[in-house]
Amino acid sequence: MTLAxxxxxxxxxxxxxxxxxxxLVGIATLGAxxxxxxxxxxxxxxxxxxxxxxxxxxxYLLLTxxxxxxxxxxxxxxxxxxxxxxxxxxxxxxxxxxxxxDSGNRWAxxxxxxxxxxxxxxxxxxxxRATWINLDGAAQGSTEASGRxxxxxxxxxxEALSVLLLAALVGAIVLSRKSGEGEAAAASLTNGAARAPAxxxxxxxxx
Amino acid sequence: MSDALDIALRLVAVFVVFLVFPxxxxxxxxxxxxxxxxxxxxxxxxxxxxxAQLVADGVKFAQKEDIVPAGADRRIFQLAPAVALLPxxxxxxxxxxxxxxxxxxxxxxxxxxxxAVMGVGVLGSLMAGWASANKFSLLGxxxxxxxxxxxxxxxxxxxxxxxxxxxxxxxxxxxxxxxxWWVPWQIVGGVVFFTAGLAELQRPPFDMPVADSEIIFxxxxxxxxxxxxxxxxxxxxxxxxxxxxxxxxxxxGWHGPFGADGLGWLWTLLKTVILxxxxxxxxxxxxxxxxxxxxxxxxxVLIPLALAQxxxxxxxxxxISS
Numbered sequence: 001m002t003l004a005x006x007x008x009x010x011x012x013x014x015x016x017x018x019x020x021x022x023x024l025v026g027i028a029t030l031g032a033x034x035x036x037x038x039x040x041x042x043x044x045x046x047x048x049x050x051x052x053x054x055x056x057x058x059x060y061l062l063l064t065x066x067x068x069x070x071x072x073x074x075x076x077x078x079x080x081x082x083x084x085x086x087x088x089x090x091x092x093x094x095x096x097x098x099x100x101x102d103s104g105n106r107w108a109x110x111x112x113x114x115x116x117x118x119x120x121x122x123x124x125x126x127x128x129r130a131t132w133i134n135l136d137g138a139a140q141g142s143t144e145a146s147g148r149x150x151x152x153x154x155x156x157x158x159e160a161l162s163v164l165l166l167a168a169l170v171g172a173i174v175l176s177r178k179s180g181e182g183e184a185a186a187a188s189l190t191n192g193a194a195r196a197p198a199x200x201x202x203x204x205x206x207x
Numbered sequence: 208m209s210d211a212l213d214i215a216l217r218l219v220a221v222f223v224v225f226l227v228f229p230x231x232x233x234x235x236x237x238x239x240x241x242x243x244x245x246x247x248x249x250x251x252x253x254x255x256x257x258x259a260q261l262v263a264d265g266v267k268f269a270q271k272e273d274i275v276p277a278g279a280d281r282r283i284f285q286l287a288p289a290v291a292l293l294p295x296x297x298x299x300x301x302x303x304x305x306x307x308x309x310x311x312x313x314x315x316x317x318x319x320x321x322x323a324v325m326g327v328g329v330l331g332s333l334m335a336g337w338a339s340a341n342k343f344s345l346l347g348x349x350x351x352x353x354x355x356x357x358x359x360x361x362x363x364x365x366x367x368x369x370x371x372x373x374x375x376x377x378x379x380x381x382x383x384x385x386x387x388w389w390v391p392w393q394i395v396g397g398v399v400f401f402t403a404g405l406a407e408l409q410r411p412p413f414d415m416p417v418a419d420s421e422i423i424f425x426x427x428x429x430x431x432x433x434x435x436x437x438x439x440x441x442x443x444x445x446x447x448x449x450x451x452x453x454x455x456x457x458x459x460g461w462h463g464p465f466g467a468d469g470l471g472w473l474w475t476l477l478k479t480v481i482l483x484x485x486x487x488x489x490x491x492x493x494x495x496x497x498x499x500x501x502x503x504x505x506x507x508v509l510i511p512l513a514l515a516q517x518x519x520x521x522x523x524x525x526x527i528s529s
Contacts, residue, residue: 041280043280043283043337043338044283047283047334050330066314066315066316067315067316067319067376070316070319070320070323071319071323073323073324073326073327074319074322074323074326074363077323077326077327077330078322078323078326078327078329078355078359079326079356079359081330082326082329082330082333082352082355082356083352083356085330085333085337085348085352086333086349086352086353086356089333089336089337089345089348089349089352090349093337095278095279095280095337095338095340142315142316143315143316143375143376
């Protein structure tokens with residue numbers, strides 16, 4: 001009703017090429033995300049995650065948010081997934097199926113996922129149902145526009161988030177240091193004083 | 208129609224550059240290394256100065272049997288070379304070589320696009336290392352990942368310094384804003400960027416992930432024939448991209464020294480080639496860094512230097528604008 005009134009000329013029955021592309025990318029992203037959680041091969045899951053995150057980046061691009069799209073690729077595909085793969089290879093990443101890559105919590109997880117997805121979809125649809133992006137005008141998601149809104153209207157959340165990240169960073173350092181010293185102390189207790197100085201952990205492992 | 212034609216022509220031009228330049232770099236590497244190390248091998252094929260060496264290599268790679276190890280993860284093993292190579296093709300689209308919009312596609316957040324997509328290429332090495340079902344490959348993949356995590360940050364910080372100085376993230380915009388005194392102003396950032404880029408490409412002296420005397424050939428141990436050639440090509444394409452980016456960000460791209468801008472894209476090309484020569488020179492000059500030395504260099508030298516460069520950029524920027 002309000003939808004039809006405000007969105008005159010933007011009918012759902014005559015989608016533009018960009019809208020069709022957006023839906024297709026969304027379907028591909030969803031498919032990759034489902035495969036990420038259902039595949040039994042750990043490294044395949046990480047690689048499907050790359051596809052899903054890349055799909056989200058393309059969706060950002062189609063919404064004219066160019067800056068956010070590249071940041072998505074840089075942070076998630078370039079760093080988070082590489083870190084994930086690094087961790088997998090460092091611990092256990094067999095080729096083929098991992099029999100233990102399953103969890104008894106799958107139904108609870110499904111419920112939580114569906115609930116959060118429903119909440120997100122509801123909020124987004126409710127907030128933006130009559131908003132249309134003018135593709136022909138100035139880009140609304142350009143670097144300059146994003147920067148202005150971030151540092152004019154959203155400075156406080158931005159800074160709060162950076163404090164949160166700093167806390168996480170400090171926490172990680174504290175955790176790794178404590179365990180390192182504890183092991184060294186334990187080693188010196190069990191092995192005697194003679195061998196203790198000879199076994200400091202390499203610096204890189206303490207980080 | 209003319210728009211479509213324009214885009215098609217630009218893409219074809221970028222593709223031609225992508226096909227030709229890495230091969231030129233490869234041939235140059237053959238010759239430069241042969242001269243610097245007094246090697247006779249690469250000087251025979253074809254007669255004069257061994258000009259056909261590259262052709263011979265190509266024929267050799269094409270003839271070899273394409274083997275997938277029995278224990279390997281077939282699809283990922285076969286997909287990995289493409290994942291390693293294609294990002295560099297995408298990056299070339301965004302690098303400007305001359306004034307008047309001589310760029311595949313001018314992007315609003317060009318620096319971010321370039322660095323983000325370059326980071327994706329490393330996924331190819333990781334996939335290759337894991338999917339080969341070979342311990343040496345896995346070690347190579349691990350070293351690749353560790354190296355990327357260490358060097359992505361200083362590279363980004365150094366690039367951020369230039370973006371701050373220019374007040375834009377667009378690559379053509381940065382060159383437009385360039386003045387000659389940016390070179391001494393941003394020199395530290397430039398060195399950090401170039402060093403980190405070398406490490407990301409796994410070029411000597413940062414070639415731990417493919418250290419042949421330790422782990423055979425790292426993630427690429429099990430590859431043969433054309434797929435192996437694609438990995439090599441990705442390395443050379445990476446050199447082209449890194450050198451072009453360094454010249455665009457830190458050396459003024461198509462601006463010549465002393466205001467001599469007349470040559471335009473030739474300046475970009477000249478700077479890129481000189482930097483590429485430096486990359487090859489480093490390969491025949493320096494021994495390989497150990498893994499811990501490499502990490503130490505990144506975290507205790509390059510990142511503080513990049514942060515200092517950002518502080519300097521900020522201070523000078525404020526002083527200029529006030």
